[in-house]
Amino acid sequence: MTTIGFIGLGIMGGPMAANLVRAGHTVLGYDLGQARVDQLVAAGGRAAADAADAATADVIITMLPDSPDVEAVALGEGGVLEHAKPGALYIDMSTVRPETARRLAHAAAVKGVRTLDAPVSGGEPGAIEGRLSIMVGGLEGDFEEARPLFEVLGATVVLVGPAGAGQTVKAANQLVVGGTYALVAEALVLLEASGLDGKTGLDVLAGGLAGSRILELKRESMAERRFAPGFRIDLHHKDMGIAVAAARDAEVALPMTGLVAQLVAAARSQGHGALDHSALLKVIENLSGRAPVKE
Template structure:
């Protein structure tokens, strides 16, 4: 049985680890939250009391962490993943982080004889629970093929997009499109309702035409209902838009729409909506038009 050390058992990592257990892997998890470790035990996994304990004998290590500094600390620290694993271990970081950080981890891994992949995901908590995530993978062909069975237990769309850091670049592009689409759907809904048109019916039409999108498919009713229970929080999308802007500077390209989307998301966070779903961009657009419902 392949042993997987899984670090980070939060909203995304917890259900992902559970899916790996169900797929027949021996999963040893570590997280700073005791309740998250207890949940992994309930799901059939094993709970470690330290990071080295979780990864020391693992064949594969997965990290699912909030941001680049967290990954740098966990991957590159004195008692981190690369220092603690056996040579030849496959280390897959599935966090959403800066491409530069992913390349640093890959370089450190290569120097230590550790194989690395950056494999961020899209699909939010529902995708993590259902095992239907989209996974964009950066790294070598051989390491991607070695990891494919693991990815197939976690997602449905699995694409090797290039070398180290490429997965994170594709994830940044994904978050740009998602954020921009939410902003446009929000503006469309505000326009419809302010013009006396039933918002639900209007969005139903849009969802059946050229304007159709996955966001309109899944989120139009909750946006009409102003139901913003987080599947993916504004706070995290704010972080991701910082990654988009940093990647744009590194690539020396101008992305004016990215700047606007980043400012709208920053405004949502500043207005106290950081813990809400990213569809809460609707509240920002309503506030700009003086149509806030409170």
């Protein structure tokens, strides 16, 4: 069993850390919210005094909102790389810019610390159930060492390339997810505006070629206008920015990605940033002049 320092115990990180505890690992958890740390302790984990304390573990995992947060925790004063032991394995499971992952890998190598970027997809249900999709960038030897931990957390675990590659694949994932939510929202608005029952229509779509994981999990809540966050619009807005920047760096044109990024930005500017990303439905309703149904 491994001693793991887990920094970031939010909607995703909390259940992931708890799953590692249940698998028999010693988990030192740290979060800015003390209630989240207390929840991990109640599940059998241990409280780290701060990020520096968590960084003394054999394996360090960060699950944080954005690139600046990861850079501050990893590279800042009193951070992970200042306190990690030579030979330790640092796994960043946040969704950040690919260049951030590459910068961390370079800085860690100077300190003798190994790194993997391993963003995840699957939302809160996947984190709770240990069925996340984990896309990993880094060296094969480090990936194989971390595989037993990944297999506690995810059902699909793939090494996709060198440092930063995991984040590029996650950007591709997020543009597909955002686009699918937008199209499901449009389908629901079309069905209801045509006098049909939206939920029944989405049930039919889910059973055919249009079926998707999003329709499987979210068609009922979208039809009922329930937008409790599993993954917030604010975070998807950040992720679409990463996707657009990655396209620019790769010198490719992704017109649908640009459109979806604008729809997500509109959702945020309309005050829906704290809602689930399925709340793209609210933007489509507004564009169509449809009176939104109150949650």
